Amino acid sequence: MAEITPAAPAARTRPRRSWWGWGAEDRALPDSECVALGALVPGAADTPLPVPDVRSVELPKPRISPPASLAHLMSDAPQDRASHTYGKAYRDVVRALRGELGAAPDQVVYPRGEQDVVDVLDWAAGADVVVVPYGAGSSVVGGVEYRGDRRGGVVSLDLAGLDRVLDIDTVGRAARIQAGVLGPDLEARLRPHGLTLRHFPQSFEFSTLGGWLATRAGGHYATLLTHIDDLTQSLRVVTPVGVNESLRVPGSGAGPSPDRLFLGSEGTLGVITEAWMRLQDRPRHKASASFVFGDFKAAAAAVRAIAQSGLNPANCRLLDPGEAALAGVAGGGRSVLVLGVESAHFPVDDRLAELATLARDHGGSPAGGTAGRPSAGGAGDDSAAGAWRSAFLRMPYLRDALARMSVISETFETACTWGRADALYEAVHWDLGAVVREVTGAEGMINCRFTHVYPDGPAPYFTVIAAARRGSELAMWDEIKAAAMEVLGAHGATVTHHHAVGRDHRPGYDRQRPEPFARALRAAKGALDPAGILNPGVLFDGERSRAGRTPPARRGQNE
């Protein structure tokens, strides 16, 4: 049953990461393309913000002298510190471009195994050093950026060295995987066994298993196994008071789930070092089809019928007219619904036909598709879906290019019940649209897609694009973002469906989180992290959380 897979050679050919923007350094758009892109957005700047040389950006002097026992794991090289200062939100990119790196960690720590993590936490607790767990830094909510001023200093704990698949159980379809593995490396190691984790967030290339777990990430698929939570069989977490390893079973009713406390804990309760993850057979049969709708509400009704049908399509992505136009898959104010079905075992033509019936019943017109041909992991995809996918993967690079042209380009995502979905869509479109106009003075664009759909409601994902005044980009975006959180709250929608809370979502999260649960969670934090060193400011108010003391019911601000 058990077999050890060595660290993959893939790691050696990994592209050099951008320290200031998304993904691979060499995939950033050149200046000329930035200008061409900016020209499409009325009011954008004429010239791109330059990308500073990381060797010349000003970093504060490190406050931490590495202890002898850990010095070999630490780096205070500018490239390391600069690239670990922020996540990859729009506001992170803008600040990096401006060379604003005052919040850089004093040291970046690269553990090579779990014992190193234990040792680092022991040292940090004693030395009053803040520890910010770091997967691959794709947070878009300020999740890896410490904003306080702890005197002991701050280390970023980069888990890239824990990237092995330790054990594969082909009978029970599960694998024991270290938390620092990147998506492509993980899939490369599972593929020879015919298995897949089948978790493909947009950040797939540049995010890690541990990050997915700590933030309750959502994958590419629309129904059933969407959140990483449900793919988790057991977790191994290093907390400051000991290692927490849950029992590896397919289901249990023994008290509240231990794993569910750590899933979504965003590095505040412990450092996830390993997990047994549930795997799936690689799909052999795929089919997809797209439908266009003249009316977004009719399309949403089709999606609701599909989500409540029990057919559970792998893909069920609805693009509103703006999103469809932006992705180049439809124009003329039409919405597009992309449906996909997959199976490792049986042909899927019948399922696609049943889904198509529901789409047509609600006024959808076929926009092409490919039914049921076996595919060895290929796309098996219709043209709208293909066009959508390539736009999807390129999006973060386009976002960076727009940021350089002083164009706000950012997203927020949520989930709500079906009964509230239309009103939420309208409110974001009109009310938040008005805020964008008011704040930026530009006629911005707010698009929407449904990324995941549940029988009880959709997960709408909104994109905001609007030219900003150079130098005021962050203030403008922060104002829009605050208004967006207000709109979500007013419509009973969650502050985040799969981007996590971090520091940026604290206002909405604090309103949404029931107060007794907040008390319980703070108490749990105090029990597991008595020195309060783990990622302060995320989920909880920053700085020392004292076990047994109950802070005031509602906090005014972030740290």
Added chain:
Amino acid sequence: MAEITPAAPAARTRPRRSWWGWGAEDRALPDSECVALGALVPGAADTPLPVPDVRSVELPKPRISPPASLAHLMSDAPQDRASHTYGKAYRDVVRALRGELGAAPDQVVYPRGEQDVVDVLDWAAGADVVVVPYGAGSSVVGGVEYRGDRRGGVVSLDLAGLDRVLDIDTVGRAARIQAGVLGPDLEARLRPHGLTLRHFPQSFEFSTLGGWLATRAGGHYATLLTHIDDLTQSLRVVTPVGVNESLRVPGSGAGPSPDRLFLGSEGTLGVITEAWMRLQDRPRHKASASFVFGDFKAAAAAVRAIAQSGLNPANCRLLDPGEAALAGVAGGGRSVLVLGVESAHFPVDDRLAELATLARDHGGSPAGGTAGRPSAGGAGDDSAAGAWRSAFLRMPYLRDALARMSVISETFETACTWGRADALYEAVHWDLGAVVREVTGAEGMINCRFTHVYPDGPAPYFTVIAAARRGSELAMWDEIKAAAMEVLGAHGATVTHHHAVGRDHRPGYDRQRPEPFARALRAAKGALDPAGILNPGVLFDGERSRAGRTPPARRGQNE
């Protein structure tokens, strides 16, 4: 969207509950049938233990004088106190038959609404009174039986009065439901809307929504939506420090899930008063088929293939040879696999055919079935499945009859990964079988069925039947049960898949629960229930849990 459903008249025709045994008083087997049943078990007693008259059993004098403001909610009538002393485990029935009711609560409290629950907790916290939340008392793990000796006394908080469906969202298929509603009453109120919660535990008739939620109950269906956890949209919980209401959304990644802390909390962190539950359309298409296997391991392999196929059958119940013989569905050492598929929207013949292929591929022979005919909620069932179901619902009454004949008749259930399933089955069959022989001196019977199956492992459910020495039944069963917990632990199987922890599973649970999580949970308990009045002894050591103090890492015994 919202509509109010009045309390159903069903409540008025509800059968009178047995105070000592399972279910309806008038469905208990008469003495003559007890004797006939006992005659089938070698070594059983000749005469049934008499059922004591509840008016003549000895109860301790109530230590609590109801406060004036709550007196109208309280009863110390013998019938009330006696029927709230225990759950419905084998050991509960034996003790009730013996008239051992020294642990009876001092008062039974019947709140009529949520404010009454708030008032009771306020009073109890001030008066140092233990509160044991009580749904319909079907616990089989000592979940509703306080075993300490708090001086302030003990009340059983019976939520039967909170039995309304408050709101139905037919668009998003969800309902806001009070916690005290019984299964049949709930379904009766959803049926006119074409909806169902579709959660049918064996205890369905005599258990409540709140009990299901507090214990992470498992329903009848084999795959996908098995545990009540996944049917839960949001919870409303009265804790001693305030009411906790989570946001009602289809999915969220905003921090650790608040609901998952209360699901499985078994009345130790608060009293669940309401929940928004996800509903489903009532199935219109059903089909089922049964297969016999000469070899249990081959049958288990078929089940594994089915569980990993993505076909997600509604029913996938595997009976081992003993279980199949006991239920009268097969003999000759053959195992039986009952498969069922359902859909509210599409015919299911194809799905059943695909499942049948997998069963046959693993050596199964068809034992009859009915494919795909539409059915208005009827059985749509093959004969083996039908025979199984009627035996299933009668089982607890047979258990009571056997208990009266001094025959141990009890179950335990678990879940493990597929790689461990065969060894666990063998160990229970042979090693625990040897313990049963040694302890009772009788050739007992241990049967197994898989009640739920997951892609990563099955949930085996074991039944133990063995004649005991009259007067020593409990000591004998407790010895067997302790050995069973050892076997489960040694094979990496959970101490409970859906029966919860209560007080009886504490030894196995304490070994299984990771220690850092135990600390976090105790801290959460201290924050939510600072006076330690809620169900002491369940999940945690009994008596005062002091916020902020960390008890020793491992406890020696239960209270």
